[in-house]
Amino acid sequence: MQYFLHLLLKMLKLILPQKVVEAAQEREFDLQGYVFEAAPEQLRTPRIVRVGLIQNKIILPTDAPVLNQITALHKRVSEIVEVAAFCGVNIVCFQEAWTMPFAFCTREKEPWTEFAESAEDGFTTRFCQELAKKYNMVVVSPILERDEIHGGTLWNTAVVVSNTGQFLGKSRKNHIPRVGDFNESTYYMEGNTGHRVFQTQFGRIAVNICYGRHHPLNWFMYSINGAEIIFNPSATVGAVSEPMWSVEARNAAIANHCFTCAINRVGTEYFKNEFTSGNGKKAHHEFGHFYGSSYVAAPDGSRSPGLSRTHDGLLVAEIDLNLNRQTADKWNFKMTGRYDMYADELTKATQNDFKPNIIKE
Template sequence: MTDFNDEEITDFDEILQNNIPESLLPKIQKLLYGHNVKKLKVLDEIETLSNVFNFELKSFRFSAEKEELRMPRIVRVGLIQNHIVLPTTESILRQKNALYTRIKEIIAIAAKAEINIICLQEAWNMPFAFCTREKQPWCEFAECAETGTTTKFLQKICKELNIVVISPILERDEIKSDIIWNTIVVIDNNGIVLGKHRKNHIPRVGDFNESTYYMEGNTGHPVFQTAFGKIAVNICYGRHHPLNWLMFGLNGAEIVFNPSATVSGLSEPLWGIEARNAAIANGYFTCAINRVGTEVFANEFTSGDKKPAHNKFGHFYGSSYVAAPDGSRTPGLSRIRDGLLIVELDLNLCRQVKDFWGFQMTQRLEMYAKSLSDVVNPDYKPQIIG
């Protein structure tokens, strides 16, 4: 199913490891990833299972200083990136069920590594079909956030395994006019739906014709208080918007997940930058997740790039990673394989970094609240000298 070009790189870090001399490698890695990321050892059984079930497993940890008044607040997050399982021409139910089966097996293995919070990729229970601009059958994939099949499927798992799952889906608002949204559902570790959030910023670029299907979200910037810390979700294209990241921070988020679907040739030079910058600027952890593989559709479509009509989306390049508030980040998952990235965080690092750097104290929010209010005035005169 994948359309990966053999000449492309599959794993950036592997190339470094295979070519940079041992004496230099840690220094190069430190420049690339910062000083505060270490490998995390997981049970051999988990390694074995990842091979059996054919997905890549990487695991790291970020540490924090010991404090007198607060105990460490250790959380393990799991980021899952995956191909769709069946061709996009299969029935909706078969496609969904195949993805349920695949995700269930990965989550079960993740749970053995004592993961607390799992985030799935954007619109994880379907192909990313918005390239087609066809309304059907893709709108049929949409489900009620609170009572849909996908939510029910995950509720059972969350309760059974005592984990929080962030489930990005296409939402059908059955109560309000059947409108469709791009939504994440947060399911708590007791199996109850804690809440949902709708994507704030919608792309109109290349094959990402999402504005044909849903509008800008109307749920603000909620932070979800879970048993494992305060989390928020910046969905996909929202990662290009520093203000979106900012508001999740101002509402108290300690981890912000960024479930995405994005392709090489489009966003790859931006991928390692944006979520990491957000972690630095806002004093929280960020978890960037991208799907993998090339999805093929029955009917041809064009991409607004002057090229002939075609049936394939570009290559979703995976490369999921986690960034810490101190600017460190993990290496990424593979560019082509399904994968599980396990990362152990000490949430105490967030406040420690804020105290150290002082970005929040020095950010002059009052000035910018006023500046932005001025700018949105249609008569705003930019401050230009000369």
């Protein structure tokens, strides 16, 4: 605990202009900024990037018209993105399924499937393209995707828009929870895009959506594909995951020699129709408090404090990507990884005739 506090205490605060601080106060959201430094090098200049993490509540009641809910969230997030631009943010990432209530636990199809949009040219992607061009900012926008090419299939997808305003690509959620209320397989199944990494003007980024953070190999594969920053947009409540939240992305940053950005929504979302969890407990209208607490972690084990547990927020982190290689040179986790051995044993473990390697007397 003392060492963890030391890592927090040594974190440098990012000095933000007074007009930015005032703008955040006027728009009623938590604003924090921190700096992650790397050691000076002789042959490389610093690779400074500013990332922005946005967490927010839904705006309208969950039974308001679908388009009104989406439009209200667009307006709210655009207010925060504008402040992120004032802060010099290069890459901004929103929370999981940010354009809608997190209704996937209700198991109702309507009206929730109506929130689904095209990843390539949907209403929200066009909105993000406008933001990206206006502010010269890469935008990571996790949405409910409707894939019309494949029969209208739904996916939990992160859209990546380049700072030029071009659609750069999409990455689908690899792991779907089946935990109490959070059984989302009613709506979408495991993604089929693998572990895509996006080359942007500001570095190589990947998006590990929500439940994927519980799977160490998921982080690992994004790293193997060259990610320097891995975003983890999430929607998770205190009763389910809060004890793990503060360490999972931090552990992933250490293990994979890269920066990780954990983002969680805030608020409690009420649904008109009761639903059950299949656990014998009474039906209910909500499934708990989304506790925010978004943070950034670095490969050297340091991490920022988290944003508010209850309020909308913007976390700005100025990071030097040189720290990734510096940490890798020190610890050599990938150099010393026995990946050929793991691959061989994992291949055997997936076979029907697998026998655990247990030695008995």
